Amino acid sequence: MSVDKPNILVVEDEPSQLELLSYNLAVEGYEIFRAESGEEALLLLKEHSIDLVILDWMLPEISGLEVCRQIRRNKQTKDIPVIMLTARGEEDDKVRGLDIGANDFVVKPYSIKELCARVRSNLRIKYDLNTSDTLEFEGITMDIKRHRVHVNNNKVSLGPIEFKLLHTLMVSPTKVFSREELLDRVWASNIDVETRTVDVHIGRLRKQLNIVSDIELIRTVRGFGYSLDSGLN
Amino acid sequence: MSVDKPNILVVEDEPSQLELLSYNLAVEGYEIFRAESGEEALLLLKEHSIDLVILDWMLPEISGLEVCRQIRRNKQTKDIPVIMLTARGEEDDKVRGLDIGANDFVVKPYSIKELCARVRSNLRIKYDLNTSDTLEFEGITMDIKRHRVHVNNNKVSLGPIEFKLLHTLMVSPTKVFSREELLDRVWASNIDVETRTVDVHIGRLRKQLNIVSDIELIRTVRGFGYSLDSGLN
DNA sequence: ATTCTTTGTAACAGTTCCGTAACAGGCAGC
DNA sequence: GCTGCCTGTTACGGAACTGTTACAAAGAAT
Numbered sequence: 001m002s003v004d005k006p007n008i009l010v011v012e013d014e015p016s017q018l019e020l021l022s023y024n025l026a027v028e029g030y031e032i033f034r035a036e037s038g039e040e041a042l043l044l045l046k047e048h049s050i051d052l053v054i055l056d057w058m059l060p061e062i063s064g065l066e067v068c069r070q071i072r073r074n075k076q077t078k079d080i081p082v083i084m085l086t087a088r089g090e091e092d093d094k095v096r097g098l099d100i101g102a103n104d105f106v107v108k109p110y111s112i113k114e115l116c117a118r119v120r121s122n123l124r125i126k127y128d129l130n131t132s133d134t135l136e137f138e139g140i141t142m143d144i145k146r147h148r149v150h151v152n153n154n155k156v157s158l159g160p161i162e163f164k165l166l167h168t169l170m171v172s173p174t175k176v177f178s179r180e181e182l183l184d185r186v187w188a189s190n191i192d193v194e195t196r197t198v199d200v201h202i203g204r205l206r207k208q209l210n211i212v213s214d215i216e217l218i219r220t221v222r223g224f225g226y227s228l229d230s231g232l233n
Numbered sequence: 234m235s236v237d238k239p240n241i242l243v244v245e246d247e248p249s250q251l252e253l254l255s256y257n258l259a260v261e262g263y264e265i266f267r268a269e270s271g272e273e274a275l276l277l278l279k280e281h282s283i284d285l286v287i288l289d290w291m292l293p294e295i296s297g298l299e300v301c302r303q304i305r306r307n308k309q310t311k312d313i314p315v316i317m318l319t320a321r322g323e324e325d326d327k328v329r330g331l332d333i334g335a336n337d338f339v340v341k342p343y344s345i346k347e348l349c350a351r352v353r354s355n356l357r358i359k360y361d362l363n364t365s366d367t368l369e370f371e372g373i374t375m376d377i378k379r380h381r382v383h384v385n386n387n388k389v390s391l392g393p394i395e396f397k398l399l400h401t402l403m404v405s406p407t408k409v410f411s412r413e414e415l416l417d418r419v420w421a422s423n424i425d426v427e428t429r430t431v432d433v434h435i436g437r438l439r440k441q442l443n444i445v446s447d448i449e450l451i452r453t454v455r456g457f458g459y460s461l462d463s464g465l466n
Numbered sequence: 467a468t469t470c471t472t473t474g475t476a477a478c479a480g481t482t483c484c485g486t487a488a489c490a491g492g493c494a495g496c
Numbered sequence: 497g498c499t500g501c502c503t504g505t506t507a508c509g510g511a512a513c514t515g516t517t518a519c520a521a522a523g524a525a526t
Contacts, residue, residue, distance in 0.1 A: 113424050121418045146462070147409040147454050159513055160456035196473090197515055203475060204514095222472065222523070308495085392502055429484090430504055436485060437502095455483070455512070 006051040006123055009033045011041040011067065012085070013059050021054065024112045025119070038062025042070060045077050052123055054115075055102070057086040068102050081122040085110070137173040137228060140209075140217065142166065154212035161186060162205045169218070169228040178225040202226055239284040239356055242266045244274040244300065245318070246292050254287065257345045258352070271295025275303060278310050282381050282388050285356055287348075288335070290319040298333055305334040309390075314355040318343070370406040371463050373442075373450065375399065387445035394419060395438045402451070402461035411458040435459055 008030045012018040015036070022032045033048060035041035038059050044050070053071065057064040064084060071077045081103040104118050133144040141150045149156045149166065158166065164186045169177065177185075179195040186201075187193055202218060209217050219229040241263045245251040248269070255265045266281060268274035271292050277283070286304065290297040297317060304310045314336040331338075337351050368375040374383045380396065382389045391399065397419045402410065410418075412428040419434075420426055435451060442450050452462040 114421065117417050117421050117424055121421065124414070124417075145405075145409065146407045146460065147457060161514075193514095194516070196517090199473065200475075200515075203473095207475090220473070394503075426503095427505065429506085432484065433486080433504075439485095453484070 005029065005031045007031045007033060007048060008119065009035060009041060009044055009048075009050045009053045011035045011038070011053065011059065011064070012056045013037060014056075017056075021115075024116070025054075028116055028119075030119075038064070038067045041067055045071065045074075045080075050077075050080055052119060053080055053082045054119070055082055055084050057084055083115075083118055083122060135167070135170040137170055138217065139213065140166075140170065140228075142170055151209055151213045151217075156208050156212060158205070158208055161201055162208060165201055165205055166228075169226070173228040176221045176225050176227040181225070198226075238262060238264045240264045240266060240281060241352065242268060242274060242277055242281075242283045242286045244268045244271070244286065244292065244297070245289045246270065247289075250289075254348075257349070258287075261349055261352075263352075271297070271300045274300055278304065278307075278313075280388060282379075282383075283310075283313055285352060286313055286315045287352070288315055288317050290317055301333045301335050316348075316351055316355060368400070368403045370403055370461060371448075371450065372446065373399075373403065373461075375403055384442055384445045384450075389441050389445055391438070391441055394434055395441060398434055398438055399461075402459070406461045409454045409458050409460040414458070431459075 008025055010018060010021050010025070010032060012021060012034075013036050018034055018036065022034055026032050033044050033050065035044055038061060041053070041055070042062075045053075055064045055067060059067070068082050068084065071080060071082060083104045083106060084102040085106055085108055087108050103122055106115055106118055135142040135144070139152045142148075144167070147163070149158055149163070165182065168182065168185045179198040182198050183191065183193060183195065202220075206216070206218055217228065219227050221227060241258055243251060243254050243258070243265060245254060245267075246269050251267055251269065255267055259265050266277050266283065268277055271294060274286070274288070275295075278286075288297045288300060292300070301315050301317065304313060304315060315334065316337045316339060317335045318339055318341055320341050336355055339348055339351055367377065372385045375381070377400070382391055382396070382399065398415065401415060401418045412431040415431050416424065416426060416428065435453075439449070439451055448463050450461060450463055452460050452464060454460060
């Protein structure tokens with residue numbers, strides 16, 4: 001699986017269309033593979049790890065429908081999202097397509113914007129399911145997707161900044177962060193904030209954590225900054 | 234649960250008949266709703282998602298014929314199969330009934346066996362298409378193909394956007410969706426929509442859900458977005 | 467102990483964010 | 497036409513959050 005740049009296979013027999021699509025998707029930051037026929041598509045699917053397929057309904061020789069069916073039949077490729085492009089929005093086609101296992105439909109003529117939105121959302125569904133991000137440290141559990149924090153199994157409710165702050169600390173627990181560093185990471189764009197503000201937020205975060213834990217979980221390193229560290233080691 | 238079990242509404246003013254029918258159909262594995270008058274029937278049709286109606290021809294005040302006409306007139310109920318019960322097999326009645334849109338006729342006195350067969354065949358027409366995809370979470374049941382949502386077995390009626398919105402949330406329950414993400418997934422084609430519009434639709438969805446549930450099912454994560462989450466875990 | 471520096475925190479004044487009512491346009495059905 | 501339903505936008509009030517400050521408390525250095 002490609003981690004940073006998703007690989008998209010575009011299957012379209014009309015060269016100008018293929019070019020247009022490829023270009024626009026490449027701009028969005030995807031790695032594009034092109035195929036002008038069903039055979040070519042199936043070959044590329046075998047040789048590369050494709051994350052998503054955009055498939056024209058009308059293709060010479062092997063139809064888009066058939067390509068989709070083959071993708072679904074193969075164990076290696078059966079979970080790849082397929083977006084089909086159809087010339088007209090014939091309900092009949094749509095039903096057949098969805099039966100075969102196409103994930104989504106885009107009717108020509110379509111806007112690039114729309115197609116990109118579909119691509120994004122279909123990619124995300126896959127990534128979401130596989131990514132169950134949780135961070136843990138000394139009794140603190142942070143579930144990023146669900147945006148929840150527990151300490152010793154007690155729920156802690158944090159405001160946006162507190163959440164980001166704790167997240168930053170938890171990514172490198174035991175590391176000592178200077179106030180400047182925390183400003184960079186948590187506040188990012190807004191650099192016009194006093195360094196003392198960090199102290200205040202650390203205080204607020206501590207207060208929330210202390211409601212459910214009597215151990216001091218955030219350590220002050222005088223003259224340097226803060227770190228997530230109960231001081232047990 | 235009344236989602237996989239087809240819901241049948243029996244309309245019959247004679248209590249003993251009503252009881253007999255209800256009992257025999259319940260034995261066959263249907264969920265039965267009873268009405269002794271036309272008004273009652275129409276009310277139940279609004280409040281529950283009925284899959285089939287058994288309708289006595291002779292009813293006080295509103296006749297069976299009229300009830301049938303009303304069912305056909307309403308967009309929400311127009312595809313529900315209606316089986317009419319008539320006292321004598323008067324050709325005239327039958328013709329009028331079929332004109333109005335009754336799907337089938339059973340002449341009194343009838344055998345339970347015969348009626349059950351008719352019920353089965355009339356249900357099959359609709360049901361065969363539906364190998365019912367359903368999503369569930371914390372009392373919410375969503376039947377995707379039939380476009381139905383129940384909360385604690387109470388029907389909830391949602392507009393198209395509300396439905397998609399809830400669907401999106403239910404695919405990854407407890408996950409926090411940003412407004413942009415929801416726009417991508419729910420609106421897809423129409424990206425030029427204000428992010429605040431999401432809030433309004435979340436509000437509308439909440440209102441519908443709250444009619445039948447006093448628990449807040451959609452959580453607001455300030456500064457981030459929304460998630461399906463009753464907050465019970 | 468005294469002084470100076472650094473940190474904790476309460477309090478206040480914005481500011482931002484969210485829920486919702488109200489309104490207007492679109493569209494389907496009658 | 498009218499009517500009713502659905503949708504997108506806006507505006508406003510209230511709630512939650514944030515940044516700053518001032519002062520108290522704690523450590524270091526002398």
